[in-house]
Amino acid sequence: MTEYSSPAPPLFAVVPDGLFGPLASSNRLHYWRLLCQLFAEFFGPDAPMPPSVGFPRREITSAIERYLLTDDPWEDDGAAPDAPLAMRANAIYERFRTAGWLRQERVGAREMVSMTHAVAQLLATLMDFAERGPAFFGAKVRSIELQLQQVVAGNAGGDSLDEAAEQSRQLLSYVSAISVQVRDLMPELIKAESTALFARQLFERYVGELFVGDYAQLHNADHPLARRTAILTMVRDIEQSDVRGQLIDWYTERATGGDRVRAEQRLQRSLRRLYEIDRIDEYLARLDDDIRQANRRALAFLDYRLRAPDKLDVLLRRACRGVLGAPQDALRLPVAPGPLMDEQRLRAPQQRPRPIPRTANTSREPTPEQLARLNLLRQMTRARLVKPEDLSRYVDRHLGATDSIDSEAMEIASIEDFRAYQTLITLALRSRRQGGLRRDDPIHRMLRGFRIQLRDGEQTANAFLESPRFVLHRTRNVA
Template structure:
């Protein structure tokens, strides 16, 4: 039972049979009726409902109006010629028994309302069905503004939770886009015409699935470039006196004074915000999915435009004609005479004899030349810094710490000196807004750590005088 202790208790909030109408034969009709009733009586766009609810007759009358305008329902046990009022009453009872509607008796009248939990769930379902492309820049900007309010002391832990939830939703949306694109491509390939393929491609693939500001993600002024500032504020909340303020807020308002649970709530929000550091991985995978989908779409369009018109129809017509033709009318499209006679075969082609070649004389290198060549190779290899070389150099310096200052980096060999120079180059390139670009070739050198320059300070050693920088561990490296 310990594996299910963290599962949210859904059916302690909503009725057990709530999804029954949405899983029946007429689930599409039930969903349309629910949306209409919600928009007319219980939704945010409807007038303010009475405190005791609506009379039962008003709800059934609304269902009758829907049945009058659109009634292609399939029979679920009722007589097909039943009166309209009886059918509307049956649908109402189905909603009430499932838990979508709550009926109470006030005096001699039966009043109908919708519980807050059910209304909130229906709002979430409608928002999910109407969800379009996401604008990552707006979400990142919202997260940054909320964290700034928390850091400046103008908001409490409720704002921190909201920012953490938005960060989790943002990552979930970006990771799901690639799956949607891969699911859509087989559907596009089944299009019957080039016009249908192009229309579906641009209406669904481009307008509905792409990130709304996808073309601007790689610009320096995009809010995504400020995630370094967001992570800095998260560390400030986690390692300053703000941590105690947030824990006390949770203890007073969310955990009934239990400080251990309050600390767990704070750690959960901080962990979700730290996951924004992984958004580059999701965007790189999304870029690859989009490039592959573009290649398949362009290849399909090129084939459809180059192939003869109605080629499939012509092939099917030729096959039907060959199957239905009399036997004496079927013949091979060849000239009269023996088909496999040796005189009709092409004569073998005589290949010209190859030109005789004389090998060049080879001179064996002297031991001194071999030694110089090996020494030159070792010199070049020592000065070449690969990602694994840089990771081994940094791993020797950590000493179980999570941060590493450039002043404490030790240089014992030429390889160490070249690794230090590479770290210095990364620090200088990280001084631009948003840090290193995702398409920077040196970005692949950062394995298990990130680098942050210290503005206005310099650090020196026996070999170089350079700007000061700090390394921060992001994960344990092997």
């Protein structure tokens, strides 16, 4: 089923067309600081309860005047820099009102100023984005799990499922973005003028702003990220139980205007996004590689800065000035008299020894029997070697169109099947730990499109061996 899609959201049907004009001008830094100050003082959640009709215009322009007293000068942006303070404040106010950041209404004989809900919400989002610090994956995964528990229990509807799916996608996007930011940050840090500045920027920006807050605990068994198997189990329960019908009814009634087909597409989109959390290991592995490379570059740069002579360019300029200002007799080279480039002073050319003649080793052609034995040995070795694609073919052959299969229903018809079945037993035994297989386990790469669940205390016997009983579950839909 194709993913539910919709056209681009109409942004400028919600916010004014020229809203970003002040933030794109030459005074954008001043405008941004002034907007943040007005939001915090009058319109933000930390400000006192505003009047229902807004604030008097004079109160807003007075706040702008106070800001101009501490943040000046501005570049020429419509008003002369030497204009009176009140005139400049009114010009800035009109710029905000024309752009749409402020709304002015006449109440009686007074002009009252307010900020629309959409503009205030956009400004709060921009401020949160600018102040965003290191992320904590544990809190995000715990939030996804709690919302899915409410959906499975029937205490929440499609809104909680959509929120969990959106957080799952944001989690993967954030890990991917950190890798790009780490690679982009290191060339910028190397431009630091001093070793102290490089070290300070490294720890303030690289560690303080980009790093994952709970990165050191990501590989622990008790970290919430280890419970992603439980999250995937709840997603499968939602897809295969009666909860699916309840969610489709919820989407049909509240999100799609009675269109049941679109409701099913909406549900399938959220489930597909939640299934993507199974790919977090790939993103974390790439993040580990990028962080290790960034650490090596930072250590190499610090080692170079600490070993190189301090202020080498200053020493070279000082030596050049000394040579230009020294008397003629002081510039003589400390060498004996005579021609410096006389042929008697040159080193004799080096005579390279003649290479030793080499003869090729004689080789004997193998006999047909030796070739046949070698090919047989290669076939035997390959038949006993299980690669991820071999295991995937064996599992897909038994799963077919179903989502799970018991080990008792699996067949062994060849040596390849026998070795694949042994590999599944190994995966089942190693997945006994809480949270499933560790992502740094070498055998973890064998899990492609399925997961394995061990049945404790139960045994499976076939014509070849007796082993613990296990069940295979498909982890994502096969397109």
